[in-house]
Amino acid sequence: MSDCVRIALPKGRMFEDMLELMKRCGYSFETSNSSRSLKLFSSCGQIESMIVRSQDVPTYVYYGAADLGVVGRDVLIEHEDMDENLFELLDLGFGRCRIVIAGLKNRKSLPSAVRVATKYPAIAKKIFQERGTSAEIIKLYGSVELAPLCNLADVIVDIVETGKTLEANGLEVIEECGISTARLIANRVAYKTRYELLNKFISGLENNL
Numbered sequence: 001m002s003d004c005v006r007i008a009l010p011k012g013r014m015f016e017d018m019l020e021l022m023k024r025c026g027y028s029f030e031t032s033n034s035s036r037s038l039k040l041f042s043s044c045g046q047i048e049s050m051i052v053r054s055q056d057v058p059t060y061v062y063y064g065a066a067d068l069g070v071v072g073r074d075v076l077i078e079h080e081d082m083d084e085n086l087f088e089l090l091d092l093g094f095g096r097c098r099i100v101i102a103g104l105k106n107r108k109s110l111p112s113a114v115r116v117a118t119k120y121p122a123i124a125k126k127i128f129q130e131r132g133t134s135a136e137i138i139k140l141y142g143s144v145e146l147a148p149l150c151n152l153a154d155v156i157v158d159i160v161e162t163g164k165t166l167e168a169n170g171l172e173v174i175e176e177c178g179i180s181t182a183r184l185i186a187n188r189v190a191y192k193t194r195y196e197l198l199n200k201f202i203s204g205l206e207n208n209l
Contacts (some may be wrong), residue, residue, distance in 0.1 A: 005047050005201045008066035010054035014182050015093040018070050022047065025204040047201070049180065058082050067190040067198055074159050074180040075100060078122045087186045089202060093209060095182035098122060101175045102166050103155040104148050114154045117147030124157040127177050146171040 009015045018024075018049065019029055027042040029049065040049040050066055057071040058079040072095055076088065089143060103110070113134040119123040121137045128135035138153055145165060147153040158181060160166060191198060 002195070004045060004051065005068065005198060006066045006139060008050045008052050008057045008060040008069040010071060011051055012054070012056055014054070014070060014095045015051065016073075017182070018092070021092065021094075021205060024208040056141070058086060059191050061185055061187050062086055063089065064187050064190060067187055067194060068166070068201075069185045070182055071185060072097070072159075072180045074120060074123060075181055076183060076185070077126070078120055080122060081121070084108040085188050087188050087191055089186055090184040090206060090209070092182040092184055092205070093208070097159045097161045097180050098163075098173075098176050099127075099157070099178040099180055100160055100163075100173045100174050101127065101155050101157055101177060102145075102160075102171045105170055105172045107174075110154055115152070116155055116157055117144050117153035119144060120157060120159065123177075127157060145171055 009018055019031070022042070025042065026045050029042055031040065038051045040051070041047065051061065052060055054071060054075055055078070057069040058076065060066040061069040062082045062085050068209070070077070070092065085170055091152050113121050113136065113138045114128070115138060116124050116128065117138045117140050119142070124135065124137050140147065144156045144158055146169070147156055148171060151167065155174060156171070166172060184202070186198065
C-alpha cells in the first residue's frame, strides 16, 4: 500500500483554496494552466491529489480510490446513501454558499402543492418535508433560474454565492435554508487502517485553518 495520502479534490475554486491550505501545511504542488494532468503529487511525495468533478468526490472516497476528499456540504447531502462508508472530519470554511428557495419577484404566495426545480433533489426534498409541504421535485442539470420564468416550476432550490444570477433573471430569495462550506471527508476503512498517516495530515490542516 502506498505511503502517500490520496485525496480527491474538486475542480474549480475549492481546488485552489485547498492547494493554498496545503501549502500552509508545508505541502507544495507544481501546477500549470496548460497541464491536463488529473493527478498531482506534492513536492515531498507524501500527498497524491486526484482532480475530479465535485459531484464525483464522494464516490472516489466511498470506494477507496481516495483516502480523503474535499467536497461541499451540499454535495454530501446529495450522497447521503454513501454515509455508511464516508466520515466527515472537518469544516474547512472555504467554498461558502447559501442554500436557498427562490422564485419570481413580488410573488405573493405559493400553491399548497408546489413544483420545485433544482439540481439538488435530495436537499429540496428534505427542505419541503421538514416544512410539511407537498412538493413535486423536478431534477435539472443546469439553468434552473429559467424554470419559474417559463412556468416549469413555482420555485427553485439552488446554491448561491452572491445572488446576482437570480437577480439578473428576475428572481429573488424567498428563504435561506442553510449554508454549505467545503468539508474534508474520509473513507471509513482507510481512516482506521491508515490512521497514523492520515491523522498527521488532518492535524496539519486543522492547525492551519
